[in-house]
Amino acid sequence: MTGDIFNTPLEGRARGFYRRDHAKADGRALRIYGYAPHLGLPGEELLASASDQSEVRRDPMRGTYSLYAPHRQTRTFNPSAAADPLAPAGGAVTEIPFSDFELAIFDNRFPSLKPGAPAGALTGWAEGPATGRCEVVVYTSAAEGSLHTIGQDRRVLLLEALIDRYQALHDDGAAYVMPFENRGEQVGVTLPHPHGQIYSFPFVPAPQAAAAKAFAAGYDLTADHAGWGGRFDVTSAGGVAAFCPPFARFPYETWIMPTRRCPGPWAMTGEEIEALATLLGDVPRRMDALFGAPMPYMMSFQAAPGGESAGFQFTVQFYPILRDAGRLKYLASVEQFTGVFTVDVVPEAAAERLRAP
Missing domain, CATH: 3.30.428.10 (HIT-like)
Incomplete structure (x- = not known):
């Protein structure tokens, strides 16, 4: 149910912080992290399509896995600044329906891994549906920045938020959790807004x-x-x-x-x-x-x-x-x-x- 929101005070390793949980109408979770309780009512927000489906296949020679997610072909690609999907509310409809925030983590709208992924019409080569989670970690409401420029307070908050997600995902039975960041167009980044991601795998990757x-x-x-x-x-x-x-x-x-x-x-x-x-x-x-x-x-x-x-x-x-x-x-x-x-x-x-x- 959308609008199910609250602020939970959390004791971090370095500093105390708060988490506000918001349930989107499409069932995806949005979490707002900050040093103070987050206030304000949500507005309109981007919603996911119900047609996404992924599967896992294993290479029997390498012993490695690949994720097949055809719906990701339609994911956001180099949007204009006015159409930034990670921006706070106030312009175009975005993923985060609040006018401001410190740090946000939400379920990816175009996931390779998804909780309760439907078996659907799995191919004969599939090990099974690609269950798990793909989350987007938005470092700041600002459209530009880096791990260096966001400052020490925000980096500490980022670490506290990642620890919170590690614990929740491990409690859910994740085999391997990997927060990561891709930086730069040369690496294939298609959203310039400062952000990272978290993948929660149902298996432990080979490396x-x-x-x-x-x-x-x-x-x-x-x-x-x-x-x-x-x-x-x-x-x-x-x-x-x-x-x-x-x-x-x-x-x-x-x-x-x-x-x-x-x-x-x-x-x-x-x-x-x-x-x-x-x-x-x-x-x-x-x-x-x-x-x-x-x-x-x-x-x-x-x-x-x-x-x-x-x-x-x-x-x-x-x-x-x-x-x-x-x-x-x-x-x-x-x-x-x-x-x-x-x-x-x-x-x-x-x-x-x-x-x-």
Whole structure:
């Protein structure tokens, strides 16, 4: 039922905050997060089509999964500023029917994964319907900005909101939850409004399953990092470090990590959350300074599957796709067919350059 809204005070790791829940007429959830209770009545809002249907197929040779979602062909593509679907209410009808907000998370109107996805006319190759969730995380009501420019308070609020969603999605039985951000047209971004996404998978993807297996077998990334002697470090704050891993696959690839064993942001202290928020802004700032222009990148939170620790080490990973000013790092035949990357900038040199700005 639409209009079912309230404000819940929540105790965060770093700071207290509130969540307002709004149920859209199409059944999708919208959550407004802020340091103060969110007020105001909702207006008109964008609604989803009932025709979406997805399925999961497994590659028996690679052991990987693919999601097939034909309805996503009609998703929003490079709208005008006046038609920004992530803007607050006041102009065109948008996803967020309020005149202002601090941070919002809502169910994607064009999801690859959907709760209770209908089986429908599944093909003979399907493992089953693509159940799960795809959520959009809107960092700010402003039409422009970045993880750096939104400021420390908003980054802390973002982390608190992500922890809230991690806990809810794990409680719902998600096998793997991955918050992420794509930045820049070169990465394929079609909505310039500052935002990220959350995918909640019904299975653990192959790379994360491999990482979980390595950690469960005893691999300790924090011990490895300590043994590198600072050679690959970029910066640090409050028990959290940013570094270019010696096995990086992208030029200027940078990871952020608590320097103690930690399965996910939900297990971090308030001080560590503040430090992580600082580095979430500082790393993009340093990348932008490299070539004097916004760095296009892919960023993801890599936390323990299902919320279980089993020795898993939480990291935030940035994959920039510029190897030099105006020069993209392309994933061509060798990388795509073998998974063996050719990297033009050695990680220790990348770390040295990123330390400078």
